[in-house]
Amino acid sequence: MLSLVWFQRDLRVQDHPGLVWAAGQGAVLPVYVVEPDLWAQPEAAARHHAFLEECLTGLRADLARAGQPLVLRAGDAVEVLSRLHGKHGFSQLVTLDAPSTAWSRARDRRVADWARSRGLAWAVLPQPIHGAPLPAPALPPVTEGTGALPGLRALGLTEDRCPFRQPGGRAAGEQTLEAFLSARAQGYARGRATLTGAERTGSRLSAYLAWGVLSVREVLDAARARRTEDNAQGLRAFAAQLARRTVAALPDPGVPADVDPARLAAWQGGETGLPFVDAAMRALAATGWLNARTRGLVASVGCHHLGLDWRVVGARLARLSTDFDPALHGAAMRAVAGTDTAPRVPDPVAVGRQQALDGAFIRRWVPELAPVPEAHLHTPWCWPGARGLRYPEPIVDPASAARAARAAIRARQTSPRAPRPVLVEPLPMRAQGRQMALDLRAPG
Ligand SMILES: Cc1cc2nc3c(=O)[nH]c(=O)nc-3n(C[C@H](O)[C@H](O)[C@H](O)COP(=O)(O)OP(=O)(O)OC[C@H]3O[C@@H](n4cnc5c(N)ncnc54)[C@H](O)[C@@H]3O)c2cc1C
Incomplete structure (x- = not known):
């Protein structure tokens, strides 16, 4: 057969x-x-x-x-x-x-x-x-030509520079897993609380898992085999993160509303005048990766502080993320936007201070802020020398934009016309192949 x-x-x-x-x-x-x-x-x-x-x-x-x-x-x-x-x-x-x-x-x-x-x-x-x-x-051979991947133009895609993108492929996935298990895992549990920590100690396996180059089972199996006293706590925290992965069916997001193109361009290009948000967006564009807390923050600023439609924000973030995974990304964007529950609206300055423990991350990605002293790095508009900077004023006042967003969310919740949560459609007929009672244990 x-x-x-x-x-x-x-x-x-x-x-x-x-x-x-x-x-x-x-x-x-x-x-x-x-x-x-x-x-x-x-x-x-x-x-x-x-x-x-x-x-x-x-x-x-x-x-x-x-x-x-x-x-x-x-x-x-x-x-x-x-x-x-x-x-x-x-x-x-x-x-x-x-x-x-x-x-x-x-x-x-x-x-x-x-x-x-x-x-x-x-x-x-x-x-x-x-x-x-x-x-x-x-696999016994079957005669059929191999074929090639069509180029960008044939698929209607435009060039997209990502100089520090993780390389694709199984060998790169295995190397990333090995480097994590042999060194970074020790600091994983503590490191994941901040962006600078996650950069050093995170697994960085998301793209390989999203494209299925590595299976979750292989990763868990390798982690079990390499557990030591030193990395046990880190690997437990890592397994808990892996358990959050899902293959759920996402509802139809519907058609996005029009968005303010200037705000969208400022947000996506890292030119909002909010240093941590801009540094994060520029880092994402150049590397294809951010830790979860920072992704949530930039998404929230796009949706709430800048009032951009969450579907547009989500699509732009997805395009920048090498690890774009429709289920994880879709579910996270719905949570940030509050399509089904009340969302939190974090303060970008406070989260920035907590995520980037020193000024190095902002200085690396927003060199225009080089003259700003450390104490004002997250709020350069409060620094007396701000006028001489080649960096924009904040596009919105973060505190009043957050207050307005929270008020809009409260109004939406109490409004009798508040949209009801969209129910996830059941999976269609895909499983209508054979009923399977399989023993998939490895032979031997
Ligand atoms: C708005 C938003 C969009 C996101 N979009 C994606 C996406 O498209 N693809 C993606 O892989 N992750 C997404 N995430 C989750 C998270 O940001 C990334 O998985 C994580 O930053 C990847 O880094 P890592 O591999 O070093 O993760 P680690 O911290 O080492 O975690 C290990 C693995 O656990 C899984 N994982 C981690 N966090 C989550 C989570 N919150 N939900 C479900 N699984 C998780 C991932 O597979 C990850 O590789 C998103 C989060 C937010 C807030």
């Missing part, structure tokens, strides 16, 4: 339950579909394309070593699958469970209809986090 294993956010051959299951039944056609419609979503960015390209290069090599190289095709998923089915007549489609968005659910409904019309089963396998990780299976 021939199975088509459709790789999505699971770009690995190790600990891949779908690949192991399909290989146990016969030959496998491993396919990645580059969907132009997905790349046209407002969250997509060139840095994701670059990271993906490096991941696919590694995946292709790993699959080739296993016996059957990756088949890469660009186009609408149904059309690509249909063409491959016409040529190879595979008898089932296999995917791993993945977070779903309104876009992916609509795509999946079309794929499910097509599969049903061809009498094909579609098996969606869970990604367990307990037990031993699965080794890569051996």
Whole structure:
């Protein structure tokens, strides 16, 4: 029997339950579909394309070593699958469970209809986090051309400089995990409270987990094997963070309202006149990463202090984050914006002081503030020499903007017209492949 294993956010051959299951039944056609419609979503960015390209290069090599190289095709998923089915007549489609968005659910409904019309089963396998990780299976060869990733222009993406982006690919993911377990993990529990601490001691595994280059189970298994007296507390805190990952289905966010383009440009470009927020946005643009507390702060300033639509803020943050993960990002943005519950509106000056323990982070990313003494670094507008700076006045007064935002939130909550929380749609028919009672323990 021939199975088509459709790789999505699971770009690995190790600990891949779908690949192991399909290989146990016969030959496998491993396919990645580059969907132009997905790349046209407002969250997509060139840095994701670059990271993906490096991941696919590694995946292709790993699959080739296993016996059957990756088949890469660009186009609408149904059309690509249909063409491959016409040529190879595979008898089932296999995917791993993945977070779903309104876009992916609509795509999946079309794929499910097509599969049903061809009498094909579609098996969606869970990604367990307990037990031993699965080794890569051996794959008998199937004759099919490999194909290439379309360039930025073909996907409607514009160049996006991210000079300190984490490299993509399994080897880079393994190196990051090794460096974390052998050194940084010791300071993880204390370090994660601040941005400067998280830069030094954080795992930095988010992009590799978001694209599925490493499985959560592999990471937990490696952490267990490397636990020592010195890093035990750090690894416990790390496991608790990993447990927050989710593959939930996100509701349709709806259509964003118009936003003030000058405010949006100032926020995104790190020119709001609020030093910590600007430093963080510039750091995110250049590295593709921020710790959770700082991401929450810049998102909150965009939504609340500057009054920008949360969907626009969310899409811009997603584009800047190498680790963009639709489920984690969508859920975090809904919490920041307060779509379903009352949000907190943090004070950017107070959070900045707490996150950047000394002035080094702000001075690194906002060199215009070099002449400002340490005591005024978070509030340069209070410094008598501020007039001579080549740095903007704050776009809003942070205290009064926060008060106005809190008042608007209270009014929204007490208003009889307050929107009701949107219920998460149940997952569609993806799991309508075979009912599976699988034993996915590693052989031997
Ligand atoms: C507005 C906003 C948007 C976010 N968008 C993303 C995103 O698109 N992709 C993403 O991976 N994370 C996102 N996060 C969560 C968090 O910021 C990152 O996971 C973290 O900063 C990544 O750094 P790290 O790998 O060193 O994490 P560590 O602190 O070492 O944590 C280990 C792992 O746990 C998971 N994790 C950590 N924090 C959270 C959390 N709050 N919720 C769920 N899982 C978590 C991640 O997989 C992370 O790699 C977002 C947070 C906020 C507030």
